[in-house]
Amino acid sequence: MQRYFVETDYSGETLFEIQGENYHHMVRVMRMKSEDQVYLVFKNQIAVIAEIAEITEDTVFLNERQKEIGQKELPSHLTIASGYPKGDKLEWIVQKGTELGAHEFIGFPADASVVKWDGKKLSKKQQRLEKIAKEAAEQSHRHVAPTIQLFEQKQDFYHYIKEFDVLLVAYEESAKKGEQSNLSKALQEIPKGSRVLAIFGPEGGLSPKEISIFEQRDAIVCGLGPRILRTETAPLYLLSAASYQWEML
Structure with missing residues (x-):
C-alpha cells in the first residue's frame, strides 16, 4: 500500500x-x-x-x-553528521540511513573534505537529499521523514552540536588501537528520548584537531569494530547497532 x-x-x-x-x-x-x-x-x-x-x-x-498501529521510530532521535564525502556518497547515506531509522542528517565541511559547496550548491543538494529521504521514509514505512541540514561553515556546525544530549564520534584511530567498548556502553546507557548526534569523517577521516574540539564538548570517541569502514558504511553500522540495542534486546 x-x-x-x-x-x-x-x-x-x-x-x-x-x-x-x-x-x-x-x-x-x-x-x-x-x-x-x-x-x-x-x-x-x-x-x-x-x-x-x-x-x-x-x-x-x-x-x-x-x-496504523506499531512503533516505527527509534526510541531516541539519532542524527547522522557526515563530513562532506565525494560523489554521491551522501545520497547513499541518506537513503540507507533513513531506512535504518535516522532522525536527521547533517553535512559539514570537515578538514579532510575534498568537496567544496557554496550556498547555491548546498541549497540544490539539500532539496535533492530531502526528496531522497522522503521517498526512503515512505518505502520503509517510517512515521517521520528525516530532516536535512547542510552547513557551509564548520563553525556553524560546531555551534549546532550544542543542541544534542549525547555526542558519538566514530574515529578510525580508536578502531586501530582495538577500542571496542565505548559504543556498546554508550548505547546501553543513553536514556530514551535523548537527542544523539553521531559524527563521521569524510574519506580522509577526522583530524586530531577535530577530535580535540569534539572531546571538549564531552563527545564519546569510539571505534566501530576491528575493521576500518568506508565513510558511507560507518553510519549504517552505527544505526544498525543502535537498532539492535534499543529495539531488539
Whole structure:
C-alpha cells in the first residue's frame, strides 16, 4: 500500500483532502481510483489507512478507515553528521540511513573534505537529499521523514552540536588501537528520548584537531569494530547497532 507524508498535524477529522505533489502521484503516477487505500502520515507522527472517496481535477478526498498501529521510530532521535564525502556518497547515506531509522542528517565541511559547496550548491543538494529521504521514509514505512541540514561553515556546525544530549564520534584511530567498548556502553546507557548526534569523517577521516574540539564538548570517541569502514558504511553500522540495542534486546 502506498504511503504519503502530509504537511499538517492529525486533528481527529476523518475526511482528508490531498492536493499538490501527493495528488499528482496518486492520480497521474499510480492511477488510483475510488476505493483504493493508502497510508497517510501526519506531521505529529500519526498514520492512518484512508480510502479514496472522490477524485476531482485537483483534489483527492479520502475517508479514514483505521489508524496504523506499531512503533516505527527509534526510541531516541539519532542524527547522522557526515563530513562532506565525494560523489554521491551522501545520497547513499541518506537513503540507507533513513531506512535504518535516522532522525536527521547533517553535512559539514570537515578538514579532510575534498568537496567544496557554496550556498547555491548546498541549497540544490539539500532539496535533492530531502526528496531522497522522503521517498526512503515512505518505502520503509517510517512515521517521520528525516530532516536535512547542510552547513557551509564548520563553525556553524560546531555551534549546532550544542543542541544534542549525547555526542558519538566514530574515529578510525580508536578502531586501530582495538577500542571496542565505548559504543556498546554508550548505547546501553543513553536514556530514551535523548537527542544523539553521531559524527563521521569524510574519506580522509577526522583530524586530531577535530577530535580535540569534539572531546571538549564531552563527545564519546569510539571505534566501530576491528575493521576500518568506508565513510558511507560507518553510519549504517552505527544505526544498525543502535537498532539492535534499543529495539531488539
